[in-house]
Amino acid sequence: MIKIIKNAKVYTPNYIGINDVALVGDKISSIGNDLTIPENNTVNIKVIDGEGKILVPGFIDSHVHILGGGGEGGFKTRTPEIKLTDITTGGVTTVIGCLGTDGITRNMLSLLAKARSLEEEGITAFIYSGSYRVPVVTITGDIAKDIMAIDKVIGAGEIAISDHRSSQPTVDEIKKLAADARVSGILAGKAGIINIHVGDGKGMISILKDIVESTEIPYSQFLPTHMNRNCRLFEEAIKYAKSGGNVDFTTSSDPLFWEGGEIKASEGLKKCFESGVPEERITLSSDGQGSLPMFNEKKEYIGLGVGKVTSLYSEVRDAVMLENVPLDKALKTITSNPASILKLKGKGKIQAGYDADLVLLDEGNLTIDTVIAKGQIMISAKEIKVYGTFEK
Ligand code: FWO
Ligand code: ZN
Numbered sequence: 161m162i163k164i165i166k167n168a169k170v171y172t173p174n175y176i177g178i179n180d181v182a183l184v185g186d187k188i189s190s191i192g193n194d195l196t197i198p199e200n201n202t203v204n205i206k207v208i209d210g211e212g213k214i215l216v217p218g219f220i221d222s223h224v225h226i227l228g229g230g231g232e233g234g235f236k237t238r239t240p241e242i243k244l245t246d247i248t249t250g251g252v253t254t255v256i257g258c259l260g261t262d263g264i265t266r267n268m269l270s271l272l273a274k275a276r277s278l279e280e281e282g283i284t285a286f287i288y289s290g291s292y293r294v295p296v297v298t299i300t301g302d303i304a305k306d307i308m309a310i311d312k313v314i315g316a317g318e319i320a321i322s323d324h325r326s327s328q329p330t331v332d333e334i335k336k337l338a339a340d341a342r343v344s345g346i347l348a349g350k351a352g353i354i355n356i357h358v359g360d361g362k363g364m365i366s367i368l369k370d371i372v373e374s375t376e377i378p379y380s381q382f383l384p385t386h387m388n389r390n391c392r393l394f395e396e397a398i399k400y401a402k403s404g405g406n407v408d409f410t411t412s413s414d415p416l417f418w419e420g421g422e423i424k425a426s427e428g429l430k431k432c433f434e435s436g437v438p439e440e441r442i443t444l445s446s447d448g449q450g451s452l453p454m455f456n457e458k459k460e461y462i463g464l465g466v467g468k469v470t471s472l473y474s475e476v477r478d479a480v481m482l483e484n485v486p487l488d489k490a491l492k493t494i495t496s497n498p499a500s501i502l503k504l505k506g507k508g509k510i511q512a513g514y515d516a517d518l519v520l521l522d523e524g525n526l527t528i529d530t531v532i533a534k535g536q537i538m539i540s541a542k543e544i545k546v547y548g549t550f551e552k
Pocket of ligand 2: 260318357358386
């Protein structure tokens with residue numbers, strides 16, 4: 161099937177002006193002005209009108225509890241499994257699935273099966289092996305084997321540090337894990353990334369700084385997330401990013417958290433750019449379907465919300481509409497930045513040969529109009545065209 165998106169303002173995510181973009185099957189085939197359909201054309205070509213619209217790469221969400229998560233308030237607070245349209249209605253075409261606090265009753269094979277189910281339903285899904293705890297839960301029994309043998313495993317995560325729910329990992333344990341993930345990632349042509357869950361603990365990311373300063377392991381091996389969960393950690397994120405690290409801000413939130421001093425991701429982006437953080441060092445992720453538990457000062461559970469994948473683009477839109485962050489810079493945090501940090505081949509850009517993952521936005525209010533994943537129209541004119549297996 162050939163599709164041509166005509167006359168849209170194209171952000172690759174760099175702005176390249178009004179262009180046509182042709183999709184052949186599940187790939188972007190060409191970008192240019194006035195791509196015309198030959199008179200004697202016999203192939204059925206679908207033309208999508210991009211007039212008055214902005215065309216951007218499909219969004220990448222690097223931290224989603226696709227199997228569900230939670231449980232911090234007991235069994236009844238285990239959050240439900242994600243559905244396809246929870247993801248596509250947020251313009252997200254690639255997710256990285258993870259386990260969280262509960263890596264005991266939720267297991268890696270189920271996470272892999274859920275990723276494969278999302279792939280069959282039409283989007284791209286990868287996973288991290290592991291959960292909060294170290295030693296890491298894996299499929300093969302060894303993180304290096306998981307990364308080398310299983311196509312969808314791109315690294316380990318979400319490994320918890322500085323959190324009362326963590327396994328209190330030592331620097332050495334994280335160092336060894338990063339070493340294994342790095343070398344198996346190199347051998348498999350993958351990122352071998354360690355997605356680090358940073359809690360509210362006062363240790364913050366000192367473990368990561370120790371490792372980068374005392375070994376050959378580079379900053380790029382780690383992607384610490386939730387770095388906007390409190391002001392102290394956010395200030396640390398700016399320093400860490402300016403010295404070479406990548407930082408990820410969580411977009412799901414609960415007004416309860418704002419009392420706790422959490423920095424709204426859109427405001428965090430603005431502050432980062434004002435502080436001179438290089439734009440390629442920042443990513444946003446939603447923590448979708450994860451729990452957003454609240455604990456009091458005695459670490460007693462007082463309630464929880466559930467993360468939403470739709471918060472990912474919503475925070476990018478707020479950054480542009482409310483914080484005056486330029487659209488291209490804001491878009492990079494959920495397209496080309498995660499694609500390059502996580503080494504997702506063919507993802508995160510509008511470029512010939514890349515996967516046909518694209519989103520059309522209304523030019524006026526930047527709302528999502530159309531979502532295309534692997535060349536298939538998932539959402540068109542704000543209407544859901546493809547539902548998950550059991551959604552309709
Ligand atoms: C964050 C996922 C947290 C789960 O600290 O880590 O709990 O396993 O589902 N969520 N524990 C949420 C804050 C960043 C607001 C998770 C959750
Ligand atoms: Zn987390």
